[in-house]
Amino acid sequence: MKNLMIKRWAGFGFLLAISVGPAAAHVLLETRQAPAASYFKAVLQVPHGCAGSATTALRVRIPAGVISVKPQPKPGWKLAVVKEKLNPPVDNGHGGKITETVREVIWSGGNLPDDFFDSFVMISRLPEQGEVLYFPVVQECQKGLTRWIETPVAGQSLSDLKHPAPELKLLPSGR
Amino acid sequence: MIIPAAAVARLASMAIGLMLWAMAGTAWPHASLLRVEPADGVHLATSPAQIRLDFDEAISPVELRVFDAHGRNRLVALPAVSGNGLSAAVAGLEPGSYWVSWRVVSADSHPVGGAFTFAVGDTTVPNIGAALIPTQLQTSAWDMALTMARAILYLTLLQAAGAALFRALIGQPLRIEALWFPRLIVGCSMLAAAIAMLSVGLKGGQLLAAPWAGLLQPDVWAKGAGTSFGPAMAVVAGASFLMAATRHRVLPCAAFGIMAVAGLCLTGHAASGPRWAQILTFVHGLAATFWLGALYPLLRIVQLDGAHRLAVLQRFSGMAMVVTPVLFVCGFAVAWHRMDLPGDLAATLYGQLLTLKLSAAGILLGLAAINRMLVTPALARGQPLAAEKLLRTIGLELIVAATLLVIAATLANTPPKVPGVSIGAASQENGWQGERLSPSGLALRLAVTPAATGANSLEVDLQGRDGHAFSPISVTAELRHTGLGTATLQRPLTLVKPGQYRLKKVQLPMAGSWDLRIVVLVDEFVQEAFDFGLAVRPVQSE
Numbered sequence: 001m002k003n004l005m006i007k008r009w010a011g012f013g014f015l016l017a018i019s020v021g022p023a024a025a026h027v028l029l030e031t032r033q034a035p036a037a038s039y040f041k042a043v044l045q046v047p048h049g050c051a052g053s054a055t056t057a058l059r060v061r062i063p064a065g066v067i068s069v070k071p072q073p074k075p076g077w078k079l080a081v082v083k084e085k086l087n088p089p090v091d092n093g094h095g096g097k098i099t100e101t102v103r104e105v106i107w108s109g110g111n112l113p114d115d116f117f118d119s120f121v122m123i124s125r126l127p128e129q130g131e132v133l134y135f136p137v138v139q140e141c142q143k144g145l146t147r148w149i150e151t152p153v154a155g156q157s158l159s160d161l162k163h164p165a166p167e168l169k170l171l172p173s174g175r
Numbered sequence: 176m177i178i179p180a181a182a183v184a185r186l187a188s189m190a191i192g193l194m195l196w197a198m199a200g201t202a203w204p205h206a207s208l209l210r211v212e213p214a215d216g217v218h219l220a221t222s223p224a225q226i227r228l229d230f231d232e233a234i235s236p237v238e239l240r241v242f243d244a245h246g247r248n249r250l251v252a253l254p255a256v257s258g259n260g261l262s263a264a265v266a267g268l269e270p271g272s273y274w275v276s277w278r279v280v281s282a283d284s285h286p287v288g289g290a291f292t293f294a295v296g297d298t299t300v301p302n303i304g305a306a307l308i309p310t311q312l313q314t315s316a317w318d319m320a321l322t323m324a325r326a327i328l329y330l331t332l333l334q335a336a337g338a339a340l341f342r343a344l345i346g347q348p349l350r351i352e353a354l355w356f357p358r359l360i361v362g363c364s365m366l367a368a369a370i371a372m373l374s375v376g377l378k379g380g381q382l383l384a385a386p387w388a389g390l391l392q393p394d395v396w397a398k399g400a401g402t403s404f405g406p407a408m409a410v411v412a413g414a415s416f417l418m419a420a421t422r423h424r425v426l427p428c429a430a431f432g433i434m435a436v437a438g439l440c441l442t443g444h445a446a447s448g449p450r451w452a453q454i455l456t457f458v459h460g461l462a463a464t465f466w467l468g469a470l471y472p473l474l475r476i477v478q479l480d481g482a483h484r485l486a487v488l489q490r491f492s493g494m495a496m497v498v499t500p501v502l503f504v505c506g507f508a509v510a511w512h513r514m515d516l517p518g519d520l521a522a523t524l525y526g527q528l529l530t531l532k533l534s535a536a537g538i539l540l541g542l543a544a545i546n547r548m549l550v551t552p553a554l555a556r557g558q559p560l561a562a563e564k565l566l567r568t569i570g571l572e573l574i575v576a577a578t579l580l581v582i583a584a585t586l587a588n589t590p591p592k593v594p595g596v597s598i599g600a601a602s603q604e605n606g607w608q609g610e611r612l613s614p615s616g617l618a619l620r621l622a623v624t625p626a627a628t629g630a631n632s633l634e635v636d637l638q639g640r641d642g643h644a645f646s647p648i649s650v651t652a653e654l655r656h657t658g659l660g661t662a663t664l665q666r667p668l669t670l671v672k673p674g675q676y677r678l679k680k681v682q683l684p685m686a687g688s689w690d691l692r693i694v695v696l697v698d699e700f701v702q703e704a705f706d707f708g709l710a711v712r713p714v715q716s717e
Contacts, residue, residue, distance in 0.1 A: 051207040051231070052207070052231060059699070059700075061699070061700035104700075136700035136701070138699055138700065147696075147699075147700075147702070149700050149701065149702055150702065153704070165700075
């Protein structure tokens with residue numbers, strides 16, 4: 001009985017550790033792959049500030065093709081979205097048309113000290129086609145800012161980049 | 176108090192779990208550099224005794240090297256760590272510039288690296304022997320080919336359009352029927368059209384730095400056509416064809432000639448400046464077309480048509496009195512806008528070429544004045560040999576005009592604002608130039624002057640997909656010596672004017688090949704990187 005408890009807890013700890021993923025000194029998505037054309041809960045993890053300075057704002061550029069974006073409000077942070085017209089409008093899947101989409105999500109006015117971590121959440125609908133989507137992030141701090149906007153070019157991998165944009169792999173749609 | 180074993184185990188496993196989670200999820204920030212000694216970019220009177228770097232947290236060194244002009248590491252002791260600092264002694268450094276390359280591992284075992292430079296003593300004294308890898312100064316064959324194509328295009332197009340204008344403005348009003356006009360127009364305009372089309376491929380080859388065989392690949396042509404050069408050359412070639420097609424119809428032919436000249440102003444420096452400068456460039460080009468394009472027809476008429484020559488000369492002379500001032504005023508205004516006059520005239524390659532062009536224009540003006548004030552009146556008085564004299568001066572004008580157009584073509588392929596090189600001097604310092612096109616259509620032109628060891632300046636010209644000057648949020652240069660595998664030096668470029676960025680006095684102490692990356696922050700979330708291989712040649716000791 002005792003052994004079982006120990007195993008269970010140790011197993012839980014281990015699972016927790018690997019579920020969070022490898023060396024996350026970068027701003028990353030918690031889940032890094034999702035089926036195309038699905039609703040996706042994007043959880044952006046901010047593991048540290050800008051060279052020791054506390055994070056005060058996080059701005060996310062929504063990649064083209066990602067629609068129906070709804071960010072989750074956070075206590076202590078102001079939340080705003082920047083919208084743009086969709087040309088041409090796209091189907092909303094329920095017989096209507098979507099003419100406007102969120103281009104940028106901004107959490108601001110907060111204070112996330114360098115010693116703590118936090119996540120920023122939004123839901124969205126992923127496009128039907130594509131391989132990789134990038135969610136470039138501008139992290140603003142009390143002193144300075146960090147742009148997580150680099151994307152790999154041919155022959156480069158994410159680990160070659162200093163400040164990679166959070167990446168999401170699109171899997172074949174379930175349908 | 177007895178703590179149950181199960182509780183201990185649970186707490187321990189939770190602690191381990193949390194620790195793993197913390198390591199994986201919330202990793203520490205990387206070490207950041209607070210201060211270096213000597214300061215980055217500083218110019219010291221005498222050699223420093225040591226190199227010192229201070230970080231915001233404990234680090235362990237991976238690499239610390241101080242390169243001199245010969246690519247030798249000048250540290251005399253192993254780097255020592257004390258607290259958050261890293262230091263190492265250097266030997267008495269002779270005058271010259273030095274490159275410090277560093278890499279450290281911070282507490283989260285994440286490697287961090289960078290570079291900085293400093294100079295010692297009088298760096299104007301060349302301090303390099305033959306010790307280093309000799310490097311060839313890279314002059315792009317594509318650049319040469321483009322300049323030659325542009326020169327031929329200017330000569331043929333101006334002659335075709337100039338002949339058409341001459342026929343419309345002077346020939347027809349005086350009822351001169353000359354059978355050679357259509358032949359001249361067809362020959363020149365067809366050649367102009369062919370060269371204009373070929374230029375698109377040459378431009379693509381230059382942008383992609385392709386081998387010559389690239390001219391056979393559609394990709395290369397597509398790249399060339401994708402810049403402002405593509406539509407411009409389409410207009411030039413199309414209008415030239417139409418000129419050839421309408422060679423027997425005076426007014427349409429002249430109109431297509433004007434259109435072809437306008438096409439030239441849709442690309443190059445004219446297209447990257449403000450609209451008024453583009454219009455002035457067009458007026459300047461049109462005036463030049465009228466003036467220079469008239470020389471050959473004048474020569475033919477003076478030679479062949481004794482009955483009309485005096486009337487033709489007088490009519491041309493009268494019109495030139497209006498056109499020539501317009502030509503010069505527009506030319507000066509555009510030059511004034513592109514350069515810091517008069518200082519740049521001597522200080523930049525563009526300025527030096529412009530000075531040459533102005534000298535040629537001055538000679539032309541002098542010859543024209545002789546024709547107007549001396550030779551034509553002599554012809555009117557019926558003086559013997561006046562016609563022969565006239566033929567000689569017009570012939571001379573033709574030669575000077577052709578030279579001037581070749582200089583103008585070279586100017587068009589020279590960035591206006593690259594400081595400080597002398598042409599024709601024994602030790603030619605042309606600097607280095609490169610051009611790249613990003614997948615999104617952003618064109619970047621980079622000039623490094625003098626691309627020799629020591630202090631260099633970087634000049635970046637950016638052109639958007641629409642062919643206009645593009646000013647991003649920021650432009651940063653990243654430099655590292657390829658052969659020595661140094662860490663990377665980052666420097667921001669400063670905005671000079673829209674689409675133009677400059678980095679003054681960056682020290683490149685070691686000769687050889689360098690990796691040079693220009694990072695353009697297009698908007699808050701998008702950056703584009705342009706990679707160049709730069710050859711820095713050693714400055715020979717005297």
